[in-house]
Amino acid sequence: MGRLHLANSGVLRFSTPESSQRRGTRRVVWGIWEDTVKYLLLLIPCVLALAVPLYNMDAPRLFGFPFFYWFSLLLVPVSAGFIYAADKVGGGK
Amino acid sequence: MSNLNFTATTVFVLFFAAVTVMGFMAARWKSGDLGKLDEWGLGGRQFGPWVTWFLLGGDLYTAYTVIAVPALVYAIGAYGFFAVAYTILIYPLVYLIMPRLWNVSARHGYVTAGDFAAGRFGNKGLELAIAITGILATMPYIALQLVGMEKVIQALGFQGEGLISHLPLTIAFIILALYTYTSGLRAPALIAFVKDIMIYVFVIAAIIIIPWELGGFGAIFDAASASFTAKIAANAALDPPVKAAMGITLTQAQVMPFMTLALGSAMALFMYPHALTGVLSASSPRTIRRNAMTLPAYSLVLGLVALLGLMGRAANLDLKSPQDVVPQLFLKMFPDWFVGFSFSAIAIGALVPAAVMSIGAANTFTRNIWRPFVNDKMSDAEESGMAKFISLVVKVGALGFILFIPTKFAIDFQLLGGVVMIQIFPAMVFGLYTRRIHGTPLLIGWIVGLALGVYLAWGPTAWAPTWATPAGFSVYIGLFSVAVNAIVSVVLSFILPNTALDQINARDFEDGAKMPPHVHQPEPIL
Numbered sequence: 196m197g198r199l200h201l202a203n204s205g206v207l208r209f210s211t212p213e214s215s216q217r218r219g220t221r222r223v224v225w226g227i228w229e230d231t232v233k234y235l236l237l238l239i240p241c242v243l244a245l246a247v248p249l250y251n252m253d254a255p256r257l258f259g260f261p262f263f264y265w266f267s268l269l270l271v272p273v274s275a276g277f278i279y280a281a282d283k284v285g286g287g288k
Numbered sequence: 289m290s291n292l293n294f295t296a297t298t299v300f301v302l303f304f305a306a307v308t309v310m311g312f313m314a315a316r317w318k319s320g321d322l323g324k325l326d327e328w329g330l331g332g333r334q335f336g337p338w339v340t341w342f343l344l345g346g347d348l349y350t351a352y353t354v355i356a357v358p359a360l361v362y363a364i365g366a367y368g369f370f371a372v373a374y375t376i377l378i379y380p381l382v383y384l385i386m387p388r389l390w391n392v393s394a395r396h397g398y399v400t401a402g403d404f405a406a407g408r409f410g411n412k413g414l415e416l417a418i419a420i421t422g423i424l425a426t427m428p429y430i431a432l433q434l435v436g437m438e439k440v441i442q443a444l445g446f447q448g449e450g451l452i453s454h455l456p457l458t459i460a461f462i463i464l465a466l467y468t469y470t471s472g473l474r475a476p477a478l479i480a481f482v483k484d485i486m487i488y489v490f491v492i493a494a495i496i497i498i499p500w501e502l503g504g505f506g507a508i509f510d511a512a513s514a515s516f517t518a519k520i521a522a523n524a525a526l527d528p529p530v531k532a533a534m535g536i537t538l539t540q541a542q543v544m545p546f547m548t549l550a551l552g553s554a555m556a557l558f559m560y561p562h563a564l565t566g567v568l569s570a571s572s573p574r575t576i577r578r579n580a581m582t583l584p585a586y587s588l589v590l591g592l593v594a595l596l597g598l599m600g601r602a603a604n605l606d607l608k609s610p611q612d613v614v615p616q617l618f619l620k621m622f623p624d625w626f627v628g629f630s631f632s633a634i635a636i637g638a639l640v641p642a643a644v645m646s647i648g649a650a651n652t653f654t655r656n657i658w659r660p661f662v663n664d665k666m667s668d669a670e671e672s673g674m675a676k677f678i679s680l681v682v683k684v685g686a687l688g689f690i691l692f693i694p695t696k697f698a699i700d701f702q703l704l705g706g707v708v709m710i711q712i713f714p715a716m717v718f719g720l721y722t723r724r725i726h727g728t729p730l731l732i733g734w735i736v737g738l739a740l741g742v743y744l745a746w747g748p749t750a751w752a753p754t755w756a757t758p759a760g761f762s763v764y765i766g767l768f769s770v771a772v773n774a775i776v777s778v779v780l781s782f783i784l785p786n787t788a789l790d791q792i793n794a795r796d797f798e799d800g801a802k803m804p805p806h807v808h809q810p811e812p813i814l
Contacts (some may be wrong), residue, residue: 222324237380244376247547251538253364259506261535266373274376275584278383282577 231283237283240274292445293619296338297518298566299628300444303486304460307479307636308723311467314474323669326399326677329651330569333394336580339477342581343644344566346480348557351638352429352702354487354593359610361597364534365516367542368594370550375587377554383580386558387573388720388797394568395796398647401564402656408719411787412660412728417734419656422561422684425709426649428701429560430686433638433645435611435695440631443615454691460635461642465683469641469676473569476643483640486633488589494630495592498599498621508595509536511602520621536598544761545754552767556710561648562641573799587733642683648667650678699752707753707766709742714774720797729780737773741765763788 218238257265318334320327336345353371369534389404398404401422406415413626434457441456467475499505500567513536531538538546557563570576593614600613607616614634654675659666666674689697711734718725742754744765756761 198685220577229590241380243321244373244546245551246779247373247538247543251796253537256506256509259504259509261509261536263366263510264369264509264591264595268588271372271374271587274379275581278379281380281383282581 233281233285236277236284240270241278243270244274291447291625292717293627295624296628296631297444299625300632303482303629304635305385305630307482307639308463309468311464311475311639314467314478315471317331319706321468322472324686325668325671326397327676328672328742328780329647330565331473333569334571335477335575335696336571337575340566340570340575340579341478342480342484343569343580344563344583346476346483346637346640347562347566348641348643349487349586349635349637350429350433350641351592352432353590353689354634354637354640355436355614357590357594358597358600358614362600362607362613363597363610364532365512365536365598367533367546368539368597369591370546370553371589371594372555372591372628373546373550375584376559377551378557379584380504380582381554382558382567382583383577385717385720386567386580387799389564389716390570390573390576391799392720392792392796395792397751399568400561400652400655400710401559402652405715405719405727406656407659407732408436408723409715409727410790411731413735414715414731415656415660416729417731419489419652419714421712421734421738422559422652423649425705426561426645426778427564427682427685428681428689428697428705430642430645430649431689432534432688432699432702433642435699437610437635437638438690440615440634443619444628444631445614445768457690458641458687461683463685465646465680467719468646468679468683470701473565473644473647476640476647477569479636479643481642482537483633484586486629487637490626490630490633491589491592493626494596494599494618494621497599498596498617501621502602507598512536512598515601515604541762544763545702547765548767549753552710553588553706553768554697554707554763555770556766559709559712559716560645561652562645564704565651566642573577575650576663594699607680622665631785635772642686646679646682646686647675647681649682653678654678664798665785690795703751703753704745706740707745707769708738708764710770711737711741711773713770718777723790725777725781726784728784728786728788729777732780733773733777736771736776740772741769744769 244267250263252263253261255262260268315322318332320332322328326333341380355369357368358370392398392407393404396403396407398407400419404418405418406412437455437460438454441460446456449455450525498683499508502511504506515533516536519762520532520534532543565679567576570579576668594615597610598618600607603620605613605616605620610676613629618630622630640720654666654671658674659671663670714737715730716734718730745753747750753765755765755768756762759766
């Protein structure tokens with residue numbers, strides 16, 4: 196038997212035991228997916244910072260800075276951006 | 289004292305005096321009962337995002353960093369920039385693990401890393417190991433803050449013989465010790481506001497005006513590169529020839545040490561008592577996460593500070609030691625009043641971390657050495673009284689370090705400090721995620737990692753932070769030894785039985801709405 200109830204999203208929804216179980220599974224899967232994306236987002240700046248051979252060079256220069264320097268410095272705000280994105284994806288948890 | 293720079297000294301003394309007044313007044317800021325350890329030693333766990341940002345920024349990016357990182361860049365170039373990669377690696381890690389540690393600490397009243405280990409692993413030996421690691425690594429670090437302070441005081445023109453030459457430093461340190469004693473963590477938290485703003489002003493000014501005078505960044509990098517080439521040629525011509533890698537990019541042989549040093553340093557940083565003290569004083573896990581996104585602003589400043597080393601090369605400074613590069617560069621490039629301002633920024637910059645470090649070490653001694661092994665029935669008041677007293681002892685010890693032992697030892701110990709500190713990483717991080725890896729294996733892993741790290745770092749002439757592997761490349765000893773430590777801990781965890789009591793529930797790590805704001809009494813250790 197199903198029943199009419201107010202779902203979290205605020206819409207009126209008709210559910211049966213089977214359908215709510217399906218939604219529960221979907222939520223768990225979605226949670227795992229969210230976590231994976233969150234960890235990936237946190238991993239990217241780390242990999243970039245450690246990929247030293249990729250940026251250990253003089254050219255191209257920017258405002259007189261060799262690539263090594265401007266890439267390192269640019270990576271700082273970029274990494275903060277990735278953490279921000281991970282926070283948004285993970286719902287701040 | 290004939291060559292004392294009068295204008296600069298006046299500005300310096302004025303700022304220092306203002307900060308001293310703030311330090312003493314801080315006792316009444318967000319007031320609480322300073323007879324409790326997490327009021328005195330953690331500021332009552334109530335610092336919001338802004339205060340935490342200034343406090344952690346002021347605490348982690350120390351005065352010694354402002355002196356030492358440019359000194360390394362001045363001496364050998366690009367390699368010193370490992371500090372930037374290192375500070376990039378810190379924050380994803382902080383974002384992930386520190387909110388968990390904060391949650392469990394707030395719920396159980398933990399103040400130190402050792403408290404957490406005692407609760408999680410029920411192993412007094414491991415608790416003691418973690419406490420000793422923290423105190424051992426922190427002492428030389430405090431001493432180095434004094435080195436940073438002394439460099440700028442000397443550059444103001446103070447001279448003297450023997451102990452008299454250390455007089456200004458001693459006075460500054462006594463003042464620091466007194467207001468840390470009365471105000472606890474509130475003092476550095478309040479002073480950090482002033483310090484950080486001053487550092488931002490001085491870095492931004494330096495990064496605009498010095499390139500202006502030296503013909504732009506392109507010219508600075510070219511001049512520095514030429515200077516390194518000349519130095520390499522001069523070294524090769526010496527008898528016997530000296531071979532030292534330097535340049536504005538890394539040599540092939542420097543790449544692995546650069547990467548491993550950056551990663552290992554990042555893993556070690558938040559194991560230090562002063563870093564944990566800063567984190568645990570935050571008001572919520574949300575505050576910590578937000579700071580993981582905003583603290584990189586300081587890393588940018590650190591990167592720009594590192595460039596001062598190359599500017600020093602380009603400006604053809606004549607230095608007795610690379611550590612003089614920042615003070616001498618400022619004396620050459622700026623009017624006296626701004627020199628005074630910048631030097632006081634560095635000196636005040638030494639006060640904040642020195643205060644937090646001594647508080648962190650004092651909390652650790654009180655909670656994880658005195659209470660479990662000497663007197664397990666301390667009242668709140670006795671506990672905070674003991675911590676206050678130890679914070680004085682720690683500072684006197686650091687001062688003695690500087691007065692009676694050559695600075696070189698402090699620098700060597702600090703290099704070793706990272707290798708030592710990183711050894712508690714497995715216990716802390718495994719502990720935050722799983723109960724499969726348990727106390728005795730972690731303690732054995734710690735012993736193995738520590739012994740291996742110290743053995744490898746012990747060079748024929750001096751301590752060396754990197755080790756030439758048989759495979760032909762060099763790695764940071766800290767990273768290598770902690771990997772061995774972790775492997776030993778994991779393998780032994782499958783072999784040895786785990787009978788110890790774990791007081792922590794998996795849910796204690798999660799964010800929760802219902803949390804008592806202050807839990808002063810930690811649960812008894814069985």
